[in-house]
Amino acid sequence: MSGLSLLPWQAPALSEALDRLRTSAAVIHGDAGGGQLELALALAKAWLCEAPRAPGAPMAPGCDACPSCHLVDQGYHPDLKVIVPEALQASLGWEHGPDDAGDDKGDGKKRKPSAEIKVDAIRQVVTFSQSTVSRGRAKVVVVHPADRMNTIAANTLLKTLEEPPGHVRFVLSCGSLDDLLPTVRSRCQAWRLPTPEAAQVREWLQGQGGTRLSDADAEMVLAAAGGSPQGALELLQMGWSPELWRGVLPDIERGRAGNWASWPLPKVVDLLQKLCHDLACLCAGGAARFFPADALHAQGQLERLTAWSIELRKVQRHADHPWNGPLKIEALLFQARRAVASGKRV
Template structure:
């Protein structure tokens, strides 16, 4: 990942600025929306920091340090992440980090620790990390990566150099995605980016999940629910393959479209696959009911993202019942 070509093109200006500094702080926090290339950026920066003969803006790829890194066996590079996806980073992992930082670099250069996703640390782990941040070791760099900087302790954020990495504009995102998925047409690229909130790497991931097919299933289910052809409980039991994160995001998007339609901000919804449902709903819902629903939805989306132990079927059933009841509130 040391080649700048591996860095997403929309982050190259930040990359050039960062790698031409005379000195680097000991801790970085790379924040920004999910799926925009933060981890690619941090991995490339770790490679550059470890390189013994870095070129302008890139690791050389030839020194012993680079060769060890390319072989996946660099002794001065450590990745801290959850033992299982969606689980917490616990204090034992942060203690391992502290031990690693206290050691002398085996290659005689720098040491680098990457911690991803930083918001996955539980409170004990986060408090333990503070000690390493407060007592940095010379030539040791800590790279934290997060989709949700607000979930980190303020004391952690304040001890890091915060770099907010942004998503590209739609045209650049679509051009990049088209190069990755040339078998799809422009409409499919746009649909993926809409579902991904404009995040290109997230859009690429959604394609591997066949999210478009899952979305069609959910859209048809919602239409059947509103027509009283299907029940909320039945849909909740059949949507077993739909990740809760996607479901929450789609309902958030539809709710925003409803608010735009209701307030006259737009004439047609941005979500074209709901272009008949949402205008119909907008004519029958009230703004107070929408705001109350949105509060509930955002609260439970936060619980989903925070990996709360939720009853999946019950949550989806409740969500669908409340969605349907929106038009009944006056």
């Protein structure tokens, strides 16, 4: 189930987290796609590691050799509970557990994996926390991303977070702390994931196989992903290229669907939101953030772009629904073309 290892630049962050996080409930926050889950699992592994340690010695990362570390790596540690949304389980290649009931709606049709963390999963956490420790060291619960807990799930977790049984440690993770319910946030020690050096991320992206990326292209894809290393990798895996990215605005102006139009709907909406953001910035005399400045030109009217951004936000709320994708893309393209048009003709 696990198989996730620390990102190459995270070793110092892990040492710092082991040193700083001493309460029973912690929340790791930082830009989405920065490796929060990898770090949370590494913390769990360290806390559960059974390698001998001198009394009072500082916590060290998992030894990778003891039975406990092996069990964490294989995803079968009886004292570790990892809660992620079903949709993320699927994209990580983790199999659904035997208790993930409800794979079909009773009519034989597969249900779409949920992007939320539901109350059933949190009830399992409560039961897990109350049971005895299997291997004698501790019990660890990882909830990622914690802001995907729906309100009922979050409220169900509160009591256990507030008064956890002595041997249980919680690691929650999220993008922005503001995305968590204040009641959850206030019960956890917050720790911000350090931002990695751009050069380290660039090197990592360049080592990910597939296309060979120049330094400039690596920087471009990182900007396209809003600075998120894992987001940039995901873009590359979806077929992102500098040409595709530079072609987005010309594609739209010609009413043409570029290769990006075949991405999953939420990704297309995200791309359009980034374009809308950058054009609005240029319009207002600011700088583009996601697209290279020379791939855009200041055009359109701010009012029209603002109206477009409101429309896109509405679509974004429902973008996960498997509604008639191609039709939706066509409508989005039409809307985009109208929004970026200059002059008064449209």
